[in-house]
Amino acid sequence: MEEPKKESLNFIKQIIEKDLEDGKHASIQTRFPPEPNGYLHIGHAKAICLNFGLAEKYNGKCNLRFDDTNPEKEKTEYVDSIKKDITWLGFDWEGDARYSSDYFDELYTMAVKLIEKSAAYIDDLPAEEFNALRGTPNEPGKPSPYRSRSIEENLDLFKRMKAGEFENGERVLRAKIDLSSPNMHMRDPIIYRIKHATHHRTGDTWCIYPTYDFAHGQSDSIEKVTHSLCTLEFEVHRPLYSWLIKELGIYPSEQTEFARLNLEYTIVSKRKLRELVEGNHVTGWDDPRMPTLSGIRRRGYTSEAIRNFADIIGVVKRNSMTDVALLEHSVREDLNKKANRVFGILDPIKLIITNWPEEKEEMMMAKNNPEDGSAGTREMPFTRELYIDRGDFKEDPPSPKKWYRLGPDREVRLKFGYIIKCTGFKKGDDGVIEEIYAEYDPDTRSGQDTSGKKVKGTLGWVSVTYAIGAEVRMYDRLFTTANMNTVDDDFKNHLNPDSLKINSKVVLEPSLKKAKVGDSFQFERIGYFRVDEDSTEDHLTFNRTVTLRDNWAKK
RNA sequence: UGGCCUAUGGUGUAACUGGCAACACGUCUGGUUUUGGUCCAGAAGAGUCCAGGUUCGAGCCCUGGUAGGCCAACCA
Numbered sequence: 001m002e003e004p005k006k007e008s009l010n011f012i013k014q015i016i017e018k019d020l021e022d023g024k025h026a027s028i029q030t031r032f033p034p035e036p037n038g039y040l041h042i043g044h045a046k047a048i049c050l051n052f053g054l055a056e057k058y059n060g061k062c063n064l065r066f067d068d069t070n071p072e073k074e075k076t077e078y079v080d081s082i083k084k085d086i087t088w089l090g091f092d093w094e095g096d097a098r099y100s101s102d103y104f105d106e107l108y109t110m111a112v113k114l115i116e117k118s119a120a121y122i123d124d125l126p127a128e129e130f131n132a133l134r135g136t137p138n139e140p141g142k143p144s145p146y147r148s149r150s151i152e153e154n155l156d157l158f159k160r161m162k163a164g165e166f167e168n169g170e171r172v173l174r175a176k177i178d179l180s181s182p183n184m185h186m187r188d189p190i191i192y193r194i195k196h197a198t199h200h201r202t203g204d205t206w207c208i209y210p211t212y213d214f215a216h217g218q219s220d221s222i223e224k225v226t227h228s229l230c231t232l233e234f235e236v237h238r239p240l241y242s243w244l245i246k247e248l249g250i251y252p253s254e255q256t257e258f259a260r261l262n263l264e265y266t267i268v269s270k271r272k273l274r275e276l277v278e279g280n281h282v283t284g285w286d287d288p289r290m291p292t293l294s295g296i297r298r299r300g301y302t303s304e305a306i307r308n309f310a311d312i313i314g315v316v317k318r319n320s321m322t323d324v325a326l327l328e329h330s331v332r333e334d335l336n337k338k339a340n341r342v343f344g345i346l347d348p349i350k351l352i353i354t355n356w357p358e359e360k361e362e363m364m365m366a367k368n369n370p371e372d373g374s375a376g377t378r379e380m381p382f383t384r385e386l387y388i389d390r391g392d393f394k395e396d397p398p399s400p401k402k403w404y405r406l407g408p409d410r411e412v413r414l415k416f417g418y419i420i421k422c423t424g425f426k427k428g429d430d431g432v433i434e435e436i437y438a439e440y441d442p443d444t445r446s447g448q449d450t451s452g453k454k455v456k457g458t459l460g461w462v463s464v465t466y467a468i469g470a471e472v473r474m475y476d477r478l479f480t481t482a483n484m485n486t487v488d489d490d491f492k493n494h495l496n497p498d499s500l501k502i503n504s505k506v507v508l509e510p511s512l513k514k515a516k517v518g519d520s521f522q523f524e525r526i527g528y529f530r531v532d533e534d535s536t537e538d539h540l541t542f543n544r545t546v547t548l549r550d551n552w553a554k555k
Numbered sequence: 556u557g558g559c560c561u562a563u564g565g566u567g568u569a570a571c572u573g574g575c576a577a578c579a580c581g582u583c584u585g586g587u588u589u590u591g592g593u594c595c596a597g598a599a600g601a602g603u604c605c606a607g608g609u610u611c612g613a614g615c616c617c618u619g620g621u622a623g624g625c626c627a628a629c630c631a
Contacts, residue, residue: 008568008570008571008578010568033631034631035630035631037630069630069631070630070631072630073631127628127629131628134627135627136556137556139556139557141627168629169629171629181558183557183559184558184626184627185626185627190629192629193629194629195629211628211629211630211631212630213631216631232561232624233624233625234625235559235560236559236560236625239559257560259561259624264566312567312568312579312580313568314568315568316567316568317561318561318623319560319623320566320568321566322567323566323567323581325566325580325581326567326579326580326581329580330580332592336592336593337593341592367589370588370592371593371594404591414589415589415590416589419589446589447589449589455589457591458589458590522590522592524590524592525591525592526590526592527592548590548591549591549592549593550591551591554582
């Protein structure tokens with residue numbers, strides 16, 4: 001017997017398994033806490049797969065909680081899109097979606113408790129003076145003159161803040177911790193601020209709102225989150241996270257940080273993505289070039305591919321730059337199993353079978369997916385005039401060993417059809433080839449080939465008589481620079497001018513008439529394509545998801 | 556004149572917690588193939604940031620460096 005290979009655990013799984021073994025927790029509770037101020041992107045997918053995946057693996061639970069403590073930025077529109085994206089990825093959150101705003105009352109009570117413990121105070125300092133007193137990482141902060149107010153005065157002021165007696169920015173509530181801490185977040189951080197703004201859920205009930213630091217950890221605690229996972233930049237917040245929980249004597253959730261996803265040629269800053277949308281550099285949040293989940297989905301990536309991708313990139317504490325090849329491999333792997341094969345000709349040129357009678361038609365049997373027998377077969381009409389791809393013909397091709405395709409006197413198989421031999425071509429005055437002529441060998445019908453001929457090249461084709469036209473949007477990376485984190489000029493200078501090429505002269509085999517929005521196909525020998533929502537009843541539009549691997553084109 | 560985190564092939568991660576560095580992607584060979592796809596077989600590619608130390612033995616531990624990331628929004 002072979003030793004069962006021990007599954008290697010990432011550092012978070014190790015922590016969880018230890019906690020479970022030690023009996024620290026009977027089961028785990030995680031949460032995915034997006035701020036509803038934008039669309040989810042591929043980086044969020046990593047966090048979603050982590051949190052929901054962990055709950056799945058360890059029979060725990062994962063909440064969806066909207067971190068909505070800043071009314072000026074948050075909108076219900078985003079709540080809806082976020083839910084949709086998580087569902088698309090195939091995850092279910094525990095119970096109803098939660099909101100930090102659900103806990104505003106409780107949070108307020110906690111703040112009062114802190115004041116009563118003399119662990120928080122109201123500061124009247126204007127922002128400028130406030131920041132000056134805070135010091136720098138190298139110099140300790142100095143106390144505000146308001147730091148030593150009485151509990152009664154603080155309580156009264158806080159109540160009046162809540163009652164709306166003050167203007168935005170006039171006063172804040174600060175936790176009283178340690179002004180000389182080398183960690184800036186411990187230098188009496190602001191925990192409540194005045195914002196006369198309408199909240200997407202609580203409306204005008206409140207004019208004071210807790211800051212991230214005062215809302216996040218306590219919300220975790222209220223939900224009895226055992227493992228609160230967030231990205232590396234929150235590492236410095238952890239002492240504050242723990243301090244508040246301890247000071248308030250509430251359920252001790254624990255924060256653990258992991259590295260966020262960095263993907264080559266990709267940007268995941270919400271601000272920058274918004275800039276692309278608003279500057280019309282892309283067509284919208286769901287432009288198939290966008291790294292948003294809505295964009296990726298529209299492009300044709302499957303949720304299985306994304307989940308697999310999240311799986312193979314792993315979870316660690318070190319920053320890295322992920323090769324896009326990993327993502328592309330994930331989709332190809334998934335689509336290879338699922339997508340039916342069809343013939344699509346991106347750059348059509350007429351091929352005329354001169355020894356094929358004008359009116360003769362034959363139906364050819366084509367396999368839908370060689371990887372999946374249950375995908376069945378379909379019929380394709382074979383006629384005298386066909387379209388093949390211009391790139392499959394060369395007037396003066398290299399040696400047959402280097403060129404498997406068509407050229408004068410060369411033979412190829414038209415897949416699922418006959419072997420043909422090129423007998424000539426017609427060139428226009430402008431030097432452009434207009435038509436290719438060939439003769440077919442009647443003994444080579446696919447499946448009934450008695451000729452014994454072997455040809456190296458196999459081409460896709462579409463009957464001119466039955467072809468349907470379509471538009472294909474060929475997408476490429478949005479940026480030309482691999483590491484977009486380190487560009488110091490305007491990131492828009494790095495936009496790839498060729499990130500979208502529209503090809504509207506594409507012809508497709510007639511079976512595609514039945515294609516529906518959202519369907520993915522493999523155009524044989526070319527790539528994977530998804531039917532876009534811009535398609536109409538009688539005109540299909542496809543997005544190129546990704547090309548096929550092509551070992552030959554590289555040489 | 557600070558604090559915290561991190562460092563393993565080209566890329567992403569492993570290494571049963573001290574036992575001669577593994578997997579995936581990518582690259583290159585060859586085979587199969589009615590997709591130059593898939594699949595199959597194989598190869599190259601790191602001696603684990605550097606220097607010391609502990610140890611029979613260090614990628615894992617210790618010390619000191621170096622490099623990168625993060626922290627001074629009433630953002631999250």
